[in-house]
Amino acid sequence: MTPPSASALLEAKALTREFDEGQVKALRGVDFSITEGDFVAIVGPSGCGKSTLLQLLGALDRPTSGTLLYRGISLPDHPNPAAYRAREVGFIFQAFHLLPTFTAAENVQIPMFETDRSASERRERAFELLKLVGLEHRLDHFPSKLSGGERQRVAIARSLANEPSLLLADEPTGNLDSENAHSILDLIIGLQQEQGRTMVLVTHDPTIAGRAGRILRMIDGRIVSDDKR
Amino acid sequence: MTFFTVVIRGLSRRPLRTGLTLAGISIGIAAVVALVGMSRGFEKGWQVGLKARGTDVVVTNRGGSLTPKPFDASVRDRIASLPRIDATCNILVEVTSVEDSDLMILSAREWGCFAWNNLELISGRMPRDATEEAAVLGQTAAEVLKKKVGDPIQIETKQLTVVGIVKGGALVEDGSVILSLPLLQGIIGSPNQINAIDIRMKPSSTEQQIKELTRQIEQLVPEVRAVTVSEHLSHNEGFRLVKAMSWGTSLLAILVGVLGVMNTMLMTVFERTHEICVLLAVGWTRGRIMRMILYESALLGLFGGLVGVAIGAIGVQVLSATPAIRGLLQPDLSIALLGLSVVIAVAVGISSGLYPAWRSSRLNPSVALQAG
Numbered sequence: 346m347t348p349p350s351a352s353a354l355l356e357a358k359a360l361t362r363e364f365d366e367g368q369v370k371a372l373r374g375v376d377f378s379i380t381e382g383d384f385v386a387i388v389g390p391s392g393c394g395k396s397t398l399l400q401l402l403g404a405l406d407r408p409t410s411g412t413l414l415y416r417g418i419s420l421p422d423h424p425n426p427a428a429y430r431a432r433e434v435g436f437i438f439q440a441f442h443l444l445p446t447f448t449a450a451e452n453v454q455i456p457m458f459e460t461d462r463s464a465s466e467r468r469e470r471a472f473e474l475l476k477l478v479g480l481e482h483r484l485d486h487f488p489s490k491l492s493g494g495e496r497q498r499v500a501i502a503r504s505l506a507n508e509p510s511l512l513l514a515d516e517p518t519g520n521l522d523s524e525n526a527h528s529i530l531d532l533i534i535g536l537q538q539e540q541g542r543t544m545v546l547v548t549h550d551p552t553i554a555g556r557a558g559r560i561l562r563m564i565d566g567r568i569v570s571d572d573k574r
Numbered sequence: 575m576t577f578f579t580v581v582i583r584g585l586s587r588r589p590l591r592t593g594l595t596l597a598g599i600s601i602g603i604a605a606v607v608a609l610v611g612m613s614r615g616f617e618k619g620w621q622v623g624l625k626a627r628g629t630d631v632v633v634t635n636r637g638g639s640l641t642p643k644p645f646d647a648s649v650r651d652r653i654a655s656l657p658r659i660d661a662t663c664n665i666l667v668e669v670t671s672v673e674d675s676d677l678m679i680l681s682a683r684e685w686g687c688f689a690w691n692n693l694e695l696i697s698g699r700m701p702r703d704a705t706e707e708a709a710v711l712g713q714t715a716a717e718v719l720k721k722k723v724g725d726p727i728q729i730e731t732k733q734l735t736v737v738g739i740v741k742g743g744a745l746v747e748d749g750s751v752i753l754s755l756p757l758l759q760g761i762i763g764s765p766n767q768i769n770a771i772d773i774r775m776k777p778s779s780t781e782q783q784i785k786e787l788t789r790q791i792e793q794l795v796p797e798v799r800a801v802t803v804s805e806h807l808s809h810n811e812g813f814r815l816v817k818a819m820s821w822g823t824s825l826l827a828i829l830v831g832v833l834g835v836m837n838t839m840l841m842t843v844f845e846r847t848h849e850i851c852v853l854l855a856v857g858w859t860r861g862r863i864m865r866m867i868l869y870e871s872a873l874l875g876l877f878g879g880l881v882g883v884a885i886g887a888i889g890v891q892v893l894s895a896t897p898a899i900r901g902l903l904q905p906d907l908s909i910a911l912l913g914l915s916v917v918i919a920v921a922v923g924i925s926s927g928l929y930p931a932w933r934s935s936r937l938n939p940s941v942a943l944q945a946g
Contacts, residue, residue: 405855406940431857438943442852446583451575456856464576503856 353414354511354543355379355402360411361566362397371397373566374411379545381510384537386557387547394566395547396515402545403436403513404429415511431459435504437533439516441496443488449475449499450484456506474502478532494525501532512537514546518553530556581869584842595838596878602824602831603882603919607911608890609820615894615906616816617807623746624772624803627663627689630784632806633771633791633798644767649798653791658776658783663687665770666758672751673728675718679750680729682758688774693752698723698738704754710738712748718897719751727751732761745904773800828918831878832926839871839930851939860935867931868924875923879916887912 355378362372371394379385387395400406401413404426413420415433423429430436443452453471462470475481478498488496497517504512517533518526534556537544546557554560562570585592624632633649634642647664654662664684672678683689685704693700693710701708709729711721716739721727725736734753742748759765775784784802791800799809807813843850850863890905 400940400943403855405943406938427854427857427859429857430855434857436855442848442855442943444849444852446587447575447580451579454575455580455853455858458577458580458862459857459859467575507857 352380353378354381354383354416355545356412356414358412360398360401360413361409362394362401362406363409370566372401372408375563375566375568377561377568377571379543381543382541384534384544384556384558385546385561386554386559387545387561387563388549388551388554389563390549393563395563398563399513399515399545399547402511403434428459431456432507433509433511435506435509435512437497437500437504437512437514437517439519441488441493441500441520443496443499443503445488448485448487449480449491449495449502452488452499453502453506456503460507470506471502474505475499477505477536478502492525493521494529497521497525497529498532501529501536505536510543512542512544514544516548517546518550519548577866578869581866581873584846584866584870585873587846588842591838591841592874595834595874596881598834599831599875599878599919599922600882600885602827602922603879603915604886604889605827606824606915606918607883607886607907608893608905609824610911611886611890611905611907612894613813613816613820614908614911615904617813618906619745619904620813621803621807623742623744624806626692626742626744626747627772628692628774629663629689629772629803630775630779631773631788631791631800631802633773633795633800634769634806636797636799642769644764644769645798647766647768649795650768650771652795653771656787656790656794658779658787659773660776661688661774663689663772663774664755664768665689665772666755666768667770668758668762670730673719678715678719679746680758681747681750681752682755683752685754685756687772689772690752692743693740693747694743696739696741698736700738701754704756706737706754707732707734707757708737709734709751709753709757710740711736712742712750712752713739714745714748715751718749729753729758730761732757828922831919831922835871835874835878835923835926836929838874839867839927840933842870843867843930843934846934847937850934850937851941851943854937854939855943864931864935867934868927871927871930872920872923875920875926876916878923879919882919883912883915886915 357375357377360372360375361370363370375398387398389395397406401408404420404423407421444455447455450468450471453474454467457467457470472481472484475484478501480495480498483491483495488499491499514533518529521529530553548554558574560572561568635645644666650662650664666682668680669677670680696713700710709727711719716722719727721736723736723738726733727736729751740752759767775787788800788802791798801809853863887907890907894905
């Protein structure tokens with residue numbers, strides 16, 4: 346087995362994920378390596394396994410076999426997957442997944458409970474982040490009072506709460522109209538580039554994928570092409 | 575925002591359901607406070623009554639019913655000469671219906687003994703002698719029976735005259751019809767029968783000397799039991815039954831409370847599956863999720879306990895003011911009982927949150943968060 350390359354942030358080898366005792370094979374042996382600072386788009390038709398792959402990268406799920414390393418450490422064997430999710434990863438979902446009983450500012454603070462920040466520091470940081478995504482005037486609004494675009498901005502602010510190295514975005518503009526989709530995409534890409542974060546973005550939209558530095562194309566649980574530009 | 579805010583937010587999510595659950599626990603805890611408070615008050619009332627008379631040791635038959643079985647008055651003569659006894663008083667107590675009151679204490683005392691001394695006249699006079707067909711009423715008994723000095727009072731088959739109203743320094747005394755021993759013995763047709771001997775020890779008798787006396791009495795007269803005043807009640811079947819029933823009923827109420835909270839917390843976990851998965855996805859540990867659910871259920875218990883204690887305490891006061899109970903029972907709501915009730919409520923909350931908390935921590939975030 347070859348040792349992981351020094352600059353790889355994520356490295357997968359022969360990664361598989363099966364459901365229902367092997368009846369459903371979502372991933373059929375995936376190999377790739379992602380370098381720190383990369384912007385990678387994963388594209389493919391529905392059911393090709395791209396969301397499953399993203400969940401493995403975020404340690405929300407465990408592979409059936411194969412290796413998956415984050416900075417050389419095996420993710421499936423990570424001693425504290427919660428800490429990995431809290432500190433290393435920021436998730437952006439298609440359905441936003443904000444908590445309905447918390448305000449915008451509170452939603453952004455939720456991940457910060459896993460850090461040493463005091464209550465006032467958490468509040469301050471939430472304000473900064475919401476300002477960064479252009480929502481400083483919506484701090485105390487509940488998600489139900491926000492538009493789709495605004496909700497996704499809150500979710501983006503939340504994903505940045507603990508300054509993660511890795512952003513994982515699953516169809517982040519899938520629930521938005523084209524105008525909002527455009528500005529959200531600009532925001533995400535801007536944040537990724539300015540702050541030098543690694544981003545893995547799942548989409549089926551070729552124009553969105555076209556803005557990534559690298560496109561992994563998946564069909565039926567396998568990576569069929571890897572275009573670096 | 576603090577972790578506590580998160581917990582409160584969880585509870586305020588469904589205000590109606592939270593409110594109903596709180597009501598459920600409150601009623602359970604109110605039952606604990608009311609029932610246990612009443613039974614303790616009942617017990618304490620008798621104890622204070624005996625102490626107000628200056629009684630240190632009570633001699634009764636070996637049975638343990640609330641009004642002990644009668645025995646022959648001659649027992650007193652056999653024990654009166656034992657050391658350190660200051661005075662003795664033959665007593666015959668009956669709990670029976672008198673006129674319109676279903677439960678009235680008839681307390682017949684040997685004429686002239688120390689058990690008469692603590693009675694303080696409010697109006698009228700004491701009976702002239704042992705044979706005068708007269709009774710004095712404790713002030714509460716007088717109110718309950720609606721009697722004043724000079725009124726006739728029907729005791730079983732005999733009509734007596736109320737000659738005085740007295741204050742007895744204790745609930746039992748105030749709630750009693752007090753008459754001389756031969757009079758009641760005559761009425762119920764059992765001369766020479768008594769069911770208790772109250773004994774007063776010489777002043778400065780130690781706890782040990784009192785114990786020693788009870789042992790000597792039992793040795794001398796094997797068919798009786800001699801106990802100190804506080805022991806007297808704990809040996810009594812009636813009091814034990816009341817205590818067991820009140821705790822038993824309370825336990826049932828608490829069990830209902832546990833099931834209520836558990837149901838609510840399980841529903842909340844099922845309903846919030848998606849939210850809990852989001853929390854897991856953004857890095858919350860399973861421990862923190864469990865803590866959140868447990869704090870919520872503990873808080874339900876705490877609030878329910880506080881409300882329940884208030885309802886129970888007020889309810890019991892109202893209840894003890896009703897004519898049927900008045901004078902017989904003053905609830906004993908000690909801080910310890912109220913505190914214990916709140917502790918029980920919190921324990922109910924925590925224990926019923928354990929399973930839902932465990933369930934919540936087993937959730938798999940990947941399933942709930944598939945892009946829709």
